[in-house]
């Protein structure tokens with residue numbers, strides 16, 4: 001065999017790179033795909049041995065069960081309320097804070113910005129016991145509003161940085177120009193700043209929605225009464241309630257996964273950009 | 283159309299003083315250029331006038347009205363920014379219409395004025411596009427159109443041409459000047475490019491460290507600079523500054539005393555300080571050929587550097603330990619580095635400044 | 644007009660700062676109060692008795708806490724090592740000139756945007772002793788099946804695997820951003836100088852993304868120390884405390900056994916561990932940076 005040309009070597013290298021990446025992605029997605037196909041299997045097939053990836057008979061009975069269980073439906077509803085509520089509150093708060101940090105020069109700016117970043121360093125889990133104690137003493141456990149408020153601590157720092165960086169990409173001159181052109185301060189926000197910040201708001205909203213939707217520890221500690229359970233917690237309670245019915249659980253997981261997957265597929269470009277802006281530039 | 287009067291405008295940012303008792307009068311319909319090096323406070327001045335920042339001290343009068351307390355939208359000024367600041371989410375049409383819409387003009391009125399302005403600027407075909415689909419020169423025109431469409435009292439421009447390439451810049455500066463004269467609007471134009479200033483201005487105000495050094499027509503500031511800073515800032519290459527003194531009716535030039543006699547009588551009549559500075563523009567220095575008859579100051583020097591600049595050539599001549607720049611016409615360029623030449627300076631072309639740099643007449 | 648403007652930014656920052664103070668800073672201080680009193684779930688609404696440092700002494704003398712520290716060290720060490728190494732390899736591969744990078748990154752990100760619960764359940768499912776696909780494959784290949792979730796020696800590795808699956812995408816994304824910050828002409832000049840790909844990786848790439856690497860390791864370490872959703876859901880920390888890292892120990896004391904004060908005390912110990920670790924890393928970042 002003669003010497004391989006550098007071109008051939010490069011091709012072999014390339015194919016190796018692709019094989020490695022695809023293998024990794026395959027391994028990564030395998031557990032989720034497995035769960036998903038399980039959710040489509042009838043109950044007797046779920047625990048059959050040997051296990052099969054592709055269901056023999058596709059059925060939606062697991063989904064039908066999930067959507068008729070009143071606790072689960074209630075928890076889905078709660079999760080939607082809390083996630084949207086938390087998202088709207090969060091984006092409003094963080095937009096205000098980010099705008100102040102991006103556009104104004106004031107004495108305490110550095111201190112307040114460091115405070116926001118510094119508080120980010122406190123691990124939230126360390127706070128679950130005192131939060132439980134405080135809310136219990138105030139009689140505010142098992143309340144969706146409490147959840148919306150406490151969820152803010154998970155996402156405020158990230159989104160403040162993200163939106164601050166976003167506002168900084170919008171030239172200040174646009175706002176000044178609008179002021180000179182005859183806008184009031186409010187008019188500038190309405191006609192210039194807010195429309196131009198929409199992509200930033202979108203990414204921030206997605207982040208806070210996903211964080212709230214996925215959060216498990218805070219709701220299981222602070223709101224586990226049947227009326228205030230969130231979806232992730234309700235799925236967890238499957239374990240004790242139904243001795244793990246894998247088919248139902250798999251359907252539940254698929255439902256939990258759905259909004260997140262849709263968001264990431266629809267907004268992958270903005271998300272990756274937002275991720276880099278939020279975590280690296282800050 | 284109104285005049286602008288600014289008295290003792292001062293702006294401090296903490297420790298730094300960006301504007302220090304800045305005063306200027308701009309006549310109605312005049313194009314005043316504010317010229318100065320980077321960081322001298324030009325943008326600060328224009329932003330105070332527009333009402334975007336509040337001055338620490340001083341008064342701004344538009345017409346006869348004090349406008350210090352008015353918000354930008356009530357001052358009725360227009361401004362073009364260096365980066366144009368076109369609203370990226372609006373079409374060109376909507377950009378130009380924006381100031382009219384904010385002033386609640388009727389739809390048909392807006393339509394008519396936008397079209398008229400677009401035609402005046404030759405951007406009629408671009409009205410449906412978004413700003414990012416335009417070239418630099420086109421964006422520049424849109425910015426002008428948006429500023430002028432509502433016929434403001436005062437027109438402010440902060441280095442509006444600095445993002446354009448050299449050729450387009452030359453073209454646009456004539457165009458802006460023509461437009462300004464056509465509309466007849468009082469204008470304050472900022473630049474740090476002295477050629478731009480000279481070619482456009484009715485009058486130029488030259489700034490340094492937050493202060494105005496001199497206000498005058500381009501001819502005045504060129505021929506009668508108030509001080510060495512103005513003398514050096516205007517004109518290219520820079521004015522030569524030579525230290526001089528007079529003793530026993532002899533003139534000593536350069537740090538190594540070169541005694542020149544006889545001293546021009548008029549020189550003695552000037553109120554010269556014991557030590558003073560002589561300014562001479564490179565273009566005013568003459569290279570004397572043997573056959574020439576020349577009655578001014580004659581000096582010998584060595585050519586140390588030659589720089590071709592297209593139409594002209596700049597020659598650096600060493601005289602003693604000092605050097606002098608000389609600009610000569612290209613075709614008369616028979617020198618080489620190392621040549622010894624004789625140069626001549628006429629008394630009438632010399633500018634005299636005291637040792638602090640202030641002009642002596 | 645201008646006097647209002649002076650307070651404007653503070654007004655805008657007020658909601659964010661006050662929520663952080665009420666729900667993050669105040670509870671943080673309250674934790675210290677709880678840890679020095681004797682409070683359980685049943686006595687929470689009654690008078691609290693001041694007990695000095697009793698809770699801390701109890702925790703520090705608890706053999707289960709010792710186990711949980713051991714588990715934490717294995718869990719954090721294993722998670723960080725694998726997440727980082729796998730992340731570095733995949734990020735470097737993605738940094739090659741390949742097609743469809745955007746969509747590949749989106750696919751790789753998926754585990755990271757699922758919840759800890761989904762990660763834990765998925766792995767509980769495939770690790771199941773009797774019908775899990777992993778054991779089936781082991782048997783098919785002629786090995787004996789493994790009690791992934793009930794063998795005290797194995798179980799910690801099961802939760803590490805799930806955690807690595809969940810956490811690696813972050814490192815990939817973060818290091819990809821680091822790699823993108825390198826000017827490609829540096830590689831070209833290295834090529835001209837005759838450096839092999841492997842050499843330029845070790846002598847150029849790694850040193851140039853050093854600060855990204857350190858920050859990534861800081862973040863994933865801190866997260867692994869505090870993260871307990873995966874063991875809680877996969878195993879409940881069982882058998883006994885064999886899959887209970889210190890963070891889960893805190894949770895279990897408070898909400899499984901109802902001993903809020905003891906949990907609180909272990910939370911403060913956990914926090915000190917966080918601080919020490921962060922401190923060590925920050926010194927590392929400063930010293931060679």
Ligand SMILES: Nc1ncnc2c1ncn2[C@@H]1O[C@H](COP(=O)(O)OP(=O)(O)OP(=O)(O)O)[C@@H](O)[C@H]1O
Nearest residue numbers: 295298299300319320321322323324325326327474
């Ligand atoms: N927001 C600010 N805070 C502090 N100092 C400032 C601020 N804006 C301007 N300055 C300072 O004021 C001085 C004047 O700045 P200004 O922007 O007016 O200069 P300029 O003449 O427009 O310069 P250039 O030609 O570079 O645009 C500079 O020293 C600058 O550093």
Ligand SMILES: [Mg+2]
Nearest residue numbers: 324325326440
């Ligand atoms: Mg400026």
